[in-house]
Amino acid sequence: MPxxxxxxxxxxxxxxxxxxxxxCIEATRxxxxxxxxxxxxxxxxxxxSVFKRGIPSGVxxxxxxxxxxxxxxxxxxxxxxxxxxEKSANVTLRKLFETYANIRPVRxxxxxxxxxxxxxxxxxxxxxxxxxxxxxxxxxQTAGVAQCLKxxxxxxxxxxxxxxxxxxxSEGRKSVAxxxxxxxxxxxxxxxKRTFERIAPEYPDIQAWHVxxxxxxxxxxxxxxxxxxxxxxxxxGDIISDLTSALVGGLGFxxxxxxxxxxxxxxxVHGSAPKYAGxxxxxxxxxxxxxVAMLRYIDEFEAAQAIEHSVLYTLEQCAKDGVxxxxxxxxxxxxxxxxxxxxxxxxxxxGNRSEKYRxxxxxxxxxxQISSEPAFVKAKTQRVVGVDIFVxxxxxxxxxxxxxxxxxxxxxxxxKMISNRGTKVYPSAGAITDCVDQYRCRCMLRSGAEKGxxxxxxxxxxxxxxxxxxxxxxxxxIEKLQEIDGAEGFTKAQGED
Numbered sequence: 378m379p380x381x382x383x384x385x386x387x388x389x390x391x392x393x394x395x396x397x398x399x400x401c402i403e404a405t406r407x408x409x410x411x412x413x414x415x416x417x418x419x420x421x422x423x424x425x426s427v428f429k430r431g432i433p434s435g436v437x438x439x440x441x442x443x444x445x446x447x448x449x450x451x452x453x454x455x456x457x458x459x460x461x462x463e464k465s466a467n468v469t470l471r472k473l474f475e476t477y478a479n480i481r482p483v484r485x486x487x488x489x490x491x492x493x494x495x496x497x498x499x500x501x502x503x504x505x506x507x508x509x510x511x512x513x514x515x516x517x518q519t520a521g522v523a524q525c526l527k528x529x530x531x532x533x534x535x536x537x538x539x540x541x542x543x544x545x546x547s548e549g550r551k552s553v554a555x556x557x558x559x560x561x562x563x564x565x566x567x568x569x570k571r572t573f574e575r576i577a578p579e580y581p582d583i584q585a586w587h588v589x590x591x592x593x594x595x596x597x598x599x600x601x602x603x604x605x606x607x608x609x610x611x612x613x614g615d616i617i618s619d620l621t622s623a624l625v626g627g628l629g630f631x632x633x634x635x636x637x638x639x640x641x642x643x644x645x646v647h648g649s650a651p652k653y654a655g656x657x658x659x660x661x662x663x664x665x666x667x668x669v670a671m672l673r674y675i676d677e678f679e680a681a682q683a684i685e686h687s688v689l690y691t692l693e694q695c696a697k698d699g700v701x702x703x704x705x706x707x708x709x710x711x712x713x714x715x716x717x718x719x720x721x722x723x724x725x726x727x728g729n730r731s732e733k734y735r736x737x738x739x740x741x742x743x744x745x746q747i748s749s750e751p752a753f754v755k756a757k758t759q760r761v762v763g764v765d766i767f768v769x770x771x772x773x774x775x776x777x778x779x780x781x782x783x784x785x786x787x788x789x790x791x792x793k794m795i796s797n798r799g800t801k802v803y804p805s806a807g808a809i810t811d812c813v814d815q816y817r818c819r820c821m822l823r824s825g826a827e828k829g830x831x832x833x834x835x836x837x838x839x840x841x842x843x844x845x846x847x848x849x850x851x852x853x854x855i856e857k858l859q860e861i862d863g864a865e866g867f868t869k870a871q872g873e874d
Contacts, residue, residue, distance in 0.1 A: 379449060380448055382417050386417040387415065387417065388449065389418050390421055390443040390444050390450045391452070392421055395424045396649025396653070397654055398453020398454050398649055399453060400717075401659060404661040404664070404717060404719070404720035405451070405668045408724055411724040414672060421440040422437065422440060423435055423455055424467075427466065436469050444640060448639060448640050448641070449641055451644075451671055452470075452642065452643070453664060454645060455649065467644070471507060471635050472507050474640035478540040478544075479633060479634070481621070483499075483622050485498045486692055487734055488692045489625065496601070497602050498624055500607065501544065501550070501605070501606050502607050502617060503607065504610075505537040507611070509527060509528065509610045510527050510611065510612045512528045513525075518767065519769045519813075521814060528565075529564075529565040530753070532748075534568050534572035536745055537608060538555070538608060540744060541606055541608035542579075542580045543744065545583050545606045549738060550583070550605045551583060551605055553585050554588050554605075555570060555573040556593040556607050556608070556617070557587070557590055558591070573585070574587070594617055597624070601621070626705070627704055629704040631645065631646035631647060632670055633645065637744075643674075645667055657717055659704075659716050660716070662688060662719075665720075666688065669685050669688075672684070681739075687728070689734045693733070694722075694726070699712055700714055701713070756862050760859070760860050761859060762822055762826040762858050762859075763793070763826060764834065765817050765818070766818045766843065767815060768851060770816055773812070774797070774812065775805065777816060778795055780849065781818050784850075785820060785846075788842050788845070789823060789842070790821065791820065792819070795817065795818050797810055797815070797817070798810075798815075806872045808872055817870070819873075820842065828860070839857075
C-alpha cells in the first residue's frame with residue numbers, strides 16, 4: 378500500500394538518474410502533477426555519481442533509507458561500467474528490495490512507423506528479476522576459464538509464474554506463454570517450465586503454452602501479434618524485452634515496472650545515453666509510461682488513464698502535423714520536438730482521446746504471497762552419492778585420468794569420468810575436444826551410489842579426498858552430487874553414460 382505524508386500526498390523516492398535521466402524524469406514529474414495526482418517526491422541518487430563518491434554498490438545509504446520509508450521508486454536510467462568495475466546499480470536496487478517481477482509492456486503506437494505497423498502488437502514480457510545469471514556470482518577458476526553460476530529457485534519460479542498469470546488477469550489478457558531453454562538446461566530452466574505447467578490449471582480462463590526461448594525470439598520477429606504475455610527467466614527476459622521494444626519503435630517507448638511484495642520500482646528500459654545528456658532531445662515516453670504504471674500501482678487509475686490517452690492522442694497529432702521526437706523523425710531536424718516540448722503537448726492534451734488507439738481497462742494486480750521460509754521445497758529423502766571436483770591442470774585427459782584414479786585408491790570414491798567444458802574426455806570415447814585447463818572429475822561412491830541405496834558421502838569421507846587430489850591437481854571448485862527423493866540432482870556430461 379502507498380505511504381502518505383501528513384498532507385495526504387503519496388511518498389515517492391525520486392531518483393533522477395544519469396545522462397538523459399534528469400530530463401526525462403522532470404518531464405514525467407510535470408505531466409503527473411498536471412494530471413492532479415498529489416505526490417511528495419524525496420529526491421535521492423544512485424548510479425554514476427555515487428560510484429564516483431567511492432561507494433561500490435552505486436546505492437548510498439540515504440537512498441536505501443528513503444526507499445525503506447516510501448516503498449515506491451520512480452527513477453531515471455543509471456549508468457553502469459561495462460566489462461569492468463562495480464555491479465549495476467539498477468540490479469542492486471532490484472535485488473536489495475526483492476522486486477522479483479519485471480514487467481515490460483510494448484504496444485503499437487500512433488505515428489511510430491516500423492516494419493510491423495498495422496499488426497496490432499500489444500504484449501508484455503514478465504521477467505524474473507533477482508536470480509538466474511543476474512545473481513552475478515562469477516569466479517575466475519583459472520587464468521583462462523571464468524565461471525558464472527546460474528541460480529534458479531523453486532520459490533523464484535513460483536513467484537514469477539503466479540505474477541504473470543495475475544498480471545494477465547489484471548489487464549484482461551487471454552494467454553501466457555512460458556519461454557525457457559529447458560531443452561538444454563533441464564534443471565534450471567526446466568524448473569520454470571515445470572512450475573508453469575503445475576500452476577497453469579489454476580487459471581482456466583487463460584490459455585497457457587510453452588515455447589523454447591530461441592523459437593520465441595524467432596516467432597517474435599516472424600509473428601509477434603500471437604503473443605500476449607510471455608513469462609521467462611532473468612537473462613532471457615532481458616534480451617527478448619529489448620527485442621520486443623524494437624518491434625514498436627525502440628527503447629524510447631519501453632517502460633518497465635519492478636514489483637515486489639514490499640517495494641515497487643518504476644523505470645524506463647533504456648539506458649542513460651550520455652552523448653545526449655543535457656541536450657533536451659530525448660523522447661520521455663518510456664519514463665512517462667513507467668510513471669503511468671506507478672500511478673496504477675497506487676490506485677490512481679483515473680489519472681493514469683488520462684495520461685495514457687493524452688500520450689496516444691499526442692503521438693497521433695504529431696504524426697498528422699509531421700513532427701515528433703528525435704527517435705521518430707530524426708535528431709536535429711526542423712520538425713524535431715524537444716523533451717520539454719513533447720511534455721508540454723502531453724500536458725495540453727490531457728482530457729483528449731485518440732481516435733483509433735484504446736486504453737485497456739485495468740484493475741489492481743494481486744501479487745502472490747509466498748512463504749518466506751528459506752526451505753521452500755522439502756525433500757523426503759536426500760543423500761550425496763558422489764562429488765564433482767573441478768581441477769586446474771595443464772595435462773591431457775589421457776594423463777590426468779590415471780593420475781586421479783591412483784589418488785582415489787583407498788578412498789570411498791572412484792573416478793567415473795572426466796569432462797572438459799561439459800564434454801566427456803576420459804575415458805576417451807573418441808571425441809575431438811580442444812581442452813582448456815579446467816577439468817571436472819566426477820567421483821562416485823564405490824558402493825551404494827546406485828538408486829535405492831541409502832549410503833551417503835559424508836564430509837569426513839570427502840575431505841581427505843580433496844586433500845589427496847589437491848596435493849597434485851589444485852582443485853578450484855566442488856559440487857556434491859545429490860540424489861533427491863530418488864532422482865539424480867545432477868546432469869551428465871556430453872558422452873557420459
